[in-house]
Amino acid sequence: MAALASAExxxxxxTGAQNPTEVLYLVALHxxxxxxxxxxxxVTSDEHITFxxxxxxxxxxxxxxxxxxxxxxxxxxxTSRASASSSSPIEFSYDIRSRNLAAxxxxxxxxxxxxxxxxQLAEVTxxxxxxxxxxxxxxxxxxxxxxxxxxxxxxxxxxxxxxxxHHFALIRVIATxxxxxxxxxxxxxxxxxxxxxxxxxxxxxxxSKL
Numbered sequence: 222m223a224a225l226a227s228a229e230x231x232x233x234x235x236t237g238a239q240n241p242t243e244v245l246y247l248v249a250l251h252x253x254x255x256x257x258x259x260x261x262x263x264v265t266s267d268e269h270i271t272f273x274x275x276x277x278x279x280x281x282x283x284x285x286x287x288x289x290x291x292x293x294x295x296x297x298x299x300t301s302r303a304s305a306s307s308s309s310p311i312e313f314s315y316d317i318r319s320r321n322l323a324a325x326x327x328x329x330x331x332x333x334x335x336x337x338x339x340x341q342l343a344e345v346t347x348x349x350x351x352x353x354x355x356x357x358x359x360x361x362x363x364x365x366x367x368x369x370x371x372x373x374x375x376x377x378x379x380x381x382x383x384x385x386x387h388h389f390a391l392i393r394v395i396a397t398x399x400x401x402x403x404x405x406x407x408x409x410x411x412x413x414x415x416x417x418x419x420x421x422x423x424x425x426x427x428x429s430k431l
Contacts, residue, residue: 243349245378246342248411249293252385253339255407256286259392260332263401267328274395282392283325289388290338291319292381297345300352300374310357311374346378386410 238244264270270283292315299313323330346352354375362368389408396403 238349240349241354241375242346242352242378245354245375245382246346246349249342249378249382249385250339252382252389253293253335253342255404256385256389256392257332257335257339259396259403259407260328260335263403264392264396265328267326269396269399269401270328270331271326272395272399274398276394276398277391280391280395281325282395283331285388285392285395286331287319287321287324287334289381289385290324290334291315291317292384293338293342294319296374296377296381297341299358300345300356308357310359310371312359312361314361314363316361316363383410 238247264282270286271281273279273281295313295315295317296311299311302313303309303311321330321334324334325331352374354373356374358372358374358377360370360372360377362370386408391408393403393408
């Protein structure tokens with residue numbers, strides 16, 4: 222599928238979506254493509270992704286990127302392990318740490334990591350058509366006590382994307398510290414973008430009556 226880095230491209234693609242998994246696949250693809258685009262246009266060097274923030278407790282763009290990608294991968298890896306024909310739930314944990322530390326410090330490795338994630342998302346979900354949105358999930362969590370939480374595939378795919386937006390907002394802060402210009406929609410929650418659009422349309426409508 223073509224890149225969905227812009228909100229307009231996402232809106233156009235989602236118009237014909239037929240189930241929640243397809244919609245959430247497109248949303249996840251949009252966020253992944255947004256970051257790949259940022260890596261090709263604005264955040265373009267090892268220095269950019271390893272710069273230690275003064276405003277976000279010494280965190281780096283690379284660390285945030287690796288962490289948010291891990292959440293998508295852990296869900297997708299768990300889904301791959303579960304048989305599509307089985308009624309048993311998808312089991313996984315977000316607490317497993319990634320060994321792909323190169324993506325935190327190498328720009329090239331970071332780009333490759335997200336390109337691989339994009340391909341995995343498409344393959345595992347069959348571009349949104351291969352996993353029942355209500356497919357049961359058993360999430361293992363350390364709270365610090367070990368607990369198991371029931372969920373669904375669609376719920377966890379949305380969580381991974383919502384979690385990504387949170388880290389995109391922090392990436393935006395770190396990029397700004399370095400004087401890097403970031404697209405205005407990057408790191409803004411979808412609900413906020415919808416609210417802004419509705420407010421702009423409402424203001425334009427009121428203005429037309431004056």
